[in-house]
Amino acid sequence: xxxxxxxxxxxxxxxxxxxxxxxxxxxxxxxxxxxxxxxxxxxxxxxxxxxxxxxxxxxxxxxxxxxxxxxxxxxxxxxxxxxxxxxxxxxxxxxxxxxxxxxxxxxxxxxxxxxxxxxxxxxxxxxxxxxxxxxxxxxxxxxxxxxxxxxxxxxxxxxxxxxxxxxxxxxxxxxxxxxxxxxxxxxxxxxxxxxxxxxxxxxxxxxxxxxxxxxxxx
Numbered sequence: 337x338x339x340x341x342x343x344x345x346x347x348x349x350x351x352x353x354x355x356x357x358x359x360x361x362x363x364x365x366x367x368x369x370x371x372x373x374x375x376x377x378x379x380x381x382x383x384x385x386x387x388x389x390x391x392x393x394x395x396x397x398x399x400x401x402x403x404x405x406x407x408x409x410x411x412x413x414x415x416x417x418x419x420x421x422x423x424x425x426x427x428x429x430x431x432x433x434x435x436x437x438x439x440x441x442x443x444x445x446x447x448x449x450x451x452x453x454x455x456x457x458x459x460x461x462x463x464x465x466x467x468x469x470x471x472x473x474x475x476x477x478x479x480x481x482x483x484x485x486x487x488x489x490x491x492x493x494x495x496x497x498x499x500x501x502x503x504x505x506x507x508x509x510x511x512x513x514x515x516x517x518x519x520x521x522x523x524x525x526x527x528x529x530x531x532x533x534x535x536x537x538x539x540x541x542x543x544x545x546x547x548x549x550x551x552x553x554x
């Protein structure tokens with residue numbers, strides 16, 4: 337996936353927006369864990385902590401730890417409304433000592449996203465803005481934004497197992513927009529305990545088969 341991004345990965349000093357594909361709890365959880373997995377990788381690379389600002393504290397710590405973001409790596413901050421959450425996120429970005437900032441908001445206009453992008457650039461710190469708590473079925477990514485990338489995450493059926501149980505979760509990962517690049521969508525296996533996504537096994541096998549057929553034809 338990194339190879340399909342204009343910066344060959346998420347820019348480490350920019351604003352990146354995330355939204356759930358629908359208002360369902362499953363898609364909300366998938367989008368939350370997608371953000372947490374990215375943050376976990378930034379934390380591991382920078383050997384620093386994450387700052388997570390939100391207005392309603394309903395995070396499930398064991399779920400975050402399963403994607404590599406343990407409680408010892410996170411500072412939480414709760415604000416009464418979006419303006420407070422955005423202000424805390426901006427201050428955290430400008431501090432420059434954090435691996436990543438995550439902010440959950442209902443809404444953020446273009447001015448607010450421009451301020452976050454400038455703060456991320458000044459502090460050389462990435463921010464993941466989770467546009468949560470959508471209004472009816474309107475996609476939160478439909479408005480204008482200064483974000484470098486905008487992502488929409490949804491759940492897909494997991495792969496069937498040869499024995500009773502639930503397979504690794506799968507997500508629909510759609511890059512709605514990226515600066516200086518083209519959008520795309522992928523079906524991926526959910527983050528592992530290091531925050532890494534993976535192509536489903538069937539997809540990998542199809543890719544290998546296609547490469548083999550091409551080499552034989554050549």
